[in-house]
Amino acid sequence: MAERREDEQAKNESFARDALPWMDDVYRFALSLTRDPADAQDIVQETYLRAYRSWHTFDPNSDCRRWLFTICRNAFLRSRQQGRLEVDVTDADAEAIAAAREHRAMIEDGTDRLLASVDLGPALDRALAGLDEPFRSAVQLVDVEDQSYESAAEILGVPIGTVRSRLFRGRRQMQRSLVVHARDAGLRPASGPKGSRGSQRHA
Amino acid sequence: MPDEIRSIDCNTAVSKLWDFLDAELDDEKMREVQKHLTECSDCLPHADFNRRFLTALNEARQRNIMPPALREQVLSALAADGYFPAR
Numbered sequence: 380m381a382e383r384r385e386d387e388q389a390k391n392e393s394f395a396r397d398a399l400p401w402m403d404d405v406y407r408f409a410l411s412l413t414r415d416p417a418d419a420q421d422i423v424q425e426t427y428l429r430a431y432r433s434w435h436t437f438d439p440n441s442d443c444r445r446w447l448f449t450i451c452r453n454a455f456l457r458s459r460q461q462g463r464l465e466v467d468v469t470d471a472d473a474e475a476i477a478a479a480r481e482h483r484a485m486i487e488d489g490t491d492r493l494l495a496s497v498d499l500g501p502a503l504d505r506a507l508a509g510l511d512e513p514f515r516s517a518v519q520l521v522d523v524e525d526q527s528y529e530s531a532a533e534i535l536g537v538p539i540g541t542v543r544s545r546l547f548r549g550r551r552q553m554q555r556s557l558v559v560h561a562r563d564a565g566l567r568p569a570s571g572p573k574g575s576r577g578s579q580r581h582a
Numbered sequence: 583m584p585d586e587i588r589s590i591d592c593n594t595a596v597s598k599l600w601d602f603l604d605a606e607l608d609d610e611k612m613r614e615v616q617k618h619l620t621e622c623s624d625c626l627p628h629a630d631f632n633r634r635f636l637t638a639l640n641e642a643r644q645r646n647i648m649p650p651a652l653r654e655q656v657l658s659a660l661a662a663d664g665y666f667p668a669r
Binding site for chain 1: 593596597598599600601604606625627628631632634635636638639640641642643645646647648649652653655656659660663664665666667
């Protein structure tokens with residue numbers, strides 16, 4: 380019937396307009412969860428199929444990217460036959476203080492200057508991939524995908540306080556990885572006008 | 583008379599440093615942490631380091647690119663489910 384055809388067309392138009400543009404973001408999130416490009420592609424496909432089939436449930440006034448991330452994460456958990464990930468909720472404030480204490484140690488032993496002289500990007504990619512869940516998805520959502528604590532909490536299905544503690548713990552673990560990276564790479568702080576091996580300045 | 587911004591100690595500032603950098607504090611607490619950082623040479627390096635860390639981490643968006651063929655793969659799967667692009 381003509382009316383049904385119009386409904387389908389409206390659905391496809393809104394899906395193309397609101398959901399499809401986020402495919403790169405969903406892929407990045409899926410990759411952070413699976414740590415395997417092939418698995419990530421499967422998760423992206425499943426995410427979009429589920430999103431399309433349940434498009435009638437999506438509130439057009441809400442955040443589509445957040446909705447897709449939630450579907451993506453659930454698809455990942457199903458693929459691993461995992462239930463909710465339980466983790467001890469640590470004190471987020473204590474994590475922040477501990478990170479500062481460790482940074483103080485980095486300043487004192489010169490590691491801070493080493494890190495200031497290199498491109499952190501590749502090392503951070505490795506550090507993020509090496510993080511365990513549930514810290515990895517918290518860092519991916521907030522720090523890479525620019526989600527607020529509240530949004531990340533909704534996507535992950537946990538309280539905001541849990542997001543904070545997982546996020547701060549994940550960041551601290553990543554910063555420790557950077558220290559190991561700097562030392563293993565045998566980096567030396569830039570000194571004088573010639574600089575040092577592998578050093579790059581970043582604004 | 584303008585409202586005075588409460589002074590906080592280093593422990594308080596550092597415990598809220600991530601929230602501050604994420605802009606997740608209320609306005610009053612944001613000002614308190616900002617005030618402390620402008621006045622404290624011990625805490626400012628932590629903020630600078632963390633800010634640099636978060637900036638570099640956020641740039642991962644540009645480093646992890648979706649394979650071009652995946653879009654077509656997904657659209658083909660959707661087409662099998664009844665999706666068709668608008669004319």
